[in-house]
Amino acid sequence: RKEVEQDPGPFNVPEGATVAFNCTYSNSASQSFFWYRQDCRKEPKLLMSVYSSGNEDGRFTAQLNRASQYISLLIRDSKLSDSATYLCVVKATGNNRLAFGKGNQVVVIP
């Protein structure tokens, strides 16, 4: 089983709509969780960290479900500029490296 799994999509979203997707992780010792955004042919950039209590940053909401070992990202009122690939990233305790998912590709359609 892959360490981090994501449905690559693409997720075609009408402008103004809401889109949500999940990412599952296999290592129950994982302690740190992140969503990164990667634009086409660009480097990944941190979108937000994911906290146990869930967190919100403007139109973006991230949730963590430790029991079922998944994290989610919800984007409200989608903008054309939200078109990108969203990478789920997980770090296990005692491990110096991050594990990256393949990404969820979001395409916002006018």
Next chain:
Amino acid sequence: NAGVTQTPKFQVLKTGQSMTLQCAQDMNHNSMYWYRQDPGMGLRLIYYSASEGTTDKGEVPNGYNVSRLNKREFSLRLESAAPSQTSVYFCASSPRTSGANEQFFGPGTRLTVL
């Protein structure tokens, strides 16, 4: 403050040639990383350096060597390039040795091996 810089941006090699990818960061970060990204594979860690003077293998180290030249610079060397090493290579840095917080990425090097 340039962040993480990588050179070159693009490179074409013939099988068996060698080259070194350069990475530098000006954020005084302790940890630095080299990843490769292939279509459908996601980012995979090649090598990392938790702090100056240390390097460790990541998920896919075969065919590569690294040097942490100083706190700022972390280079990746391909001694004998193979077509399977055609990829986009990203360097990243992180303030803490645990890498638990944000990693900052360079713009990438697009390498083609013929």
